[in-house]
Amino acid sequence: IANDKVLVTFKTAEDTFEVQGTIGESLLDVVVNKDVPLDGFGACEGTLACCTCHVVLTEEHFDRLAKPEEEELDMLDLAPELTDQSRLGCQVILTKEDKPGVVVKVPSVTRDARSL
Numbered sequence: 001i002a003n004d005k006v007l008v009t010f011k012t013a014e015d016t017f018e019v020q021g022t023i024g025e026s027l028l029d030v031v032v033n034k035d036v037p038l039d040g041f042g043a044c045e046g047t048l049a050c051c052t053c054h055v056v057l058t059e060e061h062f063d064r065l066a067k068p069e070e071e072e073l074d075m076l077d078l079a080p081e082l083t084d085q086s087r088l089g090c091q092v093i094l095t096k097e098d099k100p101g102v103v104v105k106v107p108s109v110t111r112d113a114r115s116l
């Protein structure tokens with residue numbers, strides 16, 4: 001695996017997708033660039049308006065990231081299946097600390113906050 005790459009494993013209730021993300025990309029960028037087939041994921045294209053990019057990180061991954069901004073927290077509040085390690089995938093950027101890889105859970109229920 002190249003120096004600027006991070007192995008990203010997306011886990012849904014039914015499937016596991018393993019792709020190589022690039023440091024500096026958001027988890028949403030990885031889903032889009034690698035065509036990860038997550039239905040409806042990232043509906044607002046990273047503009048913090050939807051919460052369909054809700055992901056659940058490992059505790060270790062969550063803890064080493066900067067805390068979410070107010071805007072992200074407000075949007076996360078609308079996400080079904082919220083957990084203590086929940087983030088919005090469009091706000092989680094891959095860093096070299098994420099090498100060799102990260103595991104990201106994708107909740108089965110998503111909701112587009114724009115339709116509330």
Ligand code: FES
Nearest residue numbers: 042044046050090
């Ligand atoms: Fe809509 Fe992340 S893609 S909030």
